[in-house]
Amino acid sequence: MPGTVLDAWTARKIGLPAGAFLRREDIERYQLAMLRRTLQTAKENSPFYAKRLLGLDIERDINCFEDLQRIPFTTEADLRNSGLSMLCVPQRDISRIVTLHTSGSAGNPKRIYFTEEDQELTIDFFHHGMRIMVDESDLLLILLPCERPGSVGDLLRRGLARGGTASVPYGPVSREDASADAAVLSLIRARGVSAVVGGPVETARLARSAPDCAAHIKSVLLSTEYVSDENRKTIETCWECKVFEHYGTTESGLGGAMACHVREGYHPREADLLFEIIEPESGRALPCGAWGEVVFTTLTRRAMPFIRYRIGDRGRWRPDPCGCGSALKRLDRIGKRAAIKNRPAAPRAETETKP
Ligand SMILES: [Zn+2]
Structure with a gap:
């Protein structure tokens, strides 16, 4: 099809x-x-x-x-x-x-309210939408808020698990402060992370400082905000991977639209x-x-x-x-x-x- x-x-x-x-x-x-x-x-x-x-x-x-x-x-x-x-x-x-x-x-x-069923819609979207970039063989690092049940990273983790994809819910990396980058990069190397979901600025910074991770990173999903061409190209070049983009807001129930393989x-x-x-x-x-x-x-x-x-x-x-x-x-x-x-x-x- x-x-x-x-x-x-x-x-x-x-x-x-x-x-x-x-x-x-x-x-x-x-x-x-x-x-x-x-x-x-x-x-x-x-x-x-x-x-x-x-x-x-x-x-x-x-x-x-x-x-x-x-x-x-x-x-x-x-x-x-x-x-x-x-x-x-x-x-x-x-x-x-x-x-x-x-x-x-x-x-x-702004306060946005959800029922269980509303959250289920998002989990189901993540389950199916993420299949464009990961499968059962992948380990995906989540650099989005994921501490609380029902947070974006938590819903993503649950959606991925349904498709058999393992994930590491890490939490957001500071956009301005690179002091915690070393810890993230050691995790990526130690676990052989093959896919990353994060914000464009901080993910581009990680990619620039660790081109060796290109050996195992296959795909990156950029979310949460406007993605500049420069950041997208930096990640593609340094990690020699496919960069997917996603568009969504809290009001839209987080997941709004997802890139296909044409990107x-x-x-x-x-x-x-x-x-x-x-x-x-x-x-x-x-x-x-x-x-x-x-x-x-x-x-x-x-x-x-x-x-x-x-x-x-x-x-x-x-x-x-x-x-x-x-x-x-x-x-x-x-x-x-x-x-x-x-x-x-x-x-x-x-x-x-x-x-
Ligand atoms: Zn398409």
């Missing part, structure tokens, strides 16, 4: 029969149905969305993707000011709350997320190929659905078909968040709490 491992996974998730070939029209039919269901659930269960979607008659108004224009955006300010009233489940069903603080901002922090842009997790690219000033939908602001709607999240959420990243749909043959759309590599005007500063610190 052409396409990525994500195609087969998406086909199963949207209910196609075993072995069925994923087609664009299947994805879109599913997404439209799930969009309507999400709108209905949000309207019925969340005070915030009940008010925001008051004038929307879902049956009458939402019949195709052009009708998305009828649905109001949700913004970071909404999340900061009305987060709790965005919830669609009782607080007892919440298993995880992630709090994002922003430097230099007087506003409330030019990333394919979104379309069974769980409906992405749009809009013109920031007017809010109008932009045609394929045009750069604009990334907006997404969650299609399967229970605790806190995001409806047309303006994440503030700059992105575009790649107009050319991907060489992997996937039926999934393809986002170009995401640009720096600062590229969108009037966007609040990027989150500075992330704390995770369990109620």
Whole structure:
């Protein structure tokens, strides 16, 4: 079957029969149905969305993707000011709350709420999405927060374990301070680590100072932020490995889109997320190929659905078909968040709490 491992996974998730070939029209039919269901659930269960979607008659108004224009955006300010009233489940069903603080901002922090099922969606995505770069023979070093149950590194470890891939949950390496690098590098050498997941700046620094690790490192996944060409090339050159990129935010449920073996842009997790690219000033939908602001709607999240959420990243749909043959759309590599005007500063610190 052409396409990525994500195609087969998406086909199963949207209910196609075993072995069925994923087609664009299947994805879109599913997404439209799930969009309507999400709108209905949000309207019925969340005070915030009940008010925001008051004038929307879902049956009458939402019949195709052009009708998305009828649905109001949700913004970071909404999340900061009305987060709790965005919830669609009782607080007892919440298993995880992630709090994002922003430097230099007087506003409330962003709090994103998840149920067990919401977290399961992420684990399942990591299980299947990571198969593009690792298999049972690999040992993957996780340089992301992983101490607490439910943290990104913990969900990644659990997803990988389901696919038979062993991992070492190490935790984040400082972007500014290289004093702990020696300890990470001895671990990589001692354990014969074959894959690394981390931030681009610190992973590039590790690669520069230890080209000998090229002997066993086969692949690297860069996550958490904008990836410069320079850092990507440094890692590819020093470790002679494949560098994959991933796009996701806490709001999108961490995993958002994943590179395929072509490694030019990333394919979104379309069974769980409906992405749009809009013109920031007017809010109008932009045609394929045009750069604009990334907006997404969650299609399967229970605790806190995001409806047309303006994440503030700059992105575009790649107009050319991907060489992997996937039926999934393809986002170009995401640009720096600062590229969108009037966007609040990027989150500075992330704390995770369990109620
Ligand atoms: Zn592809």
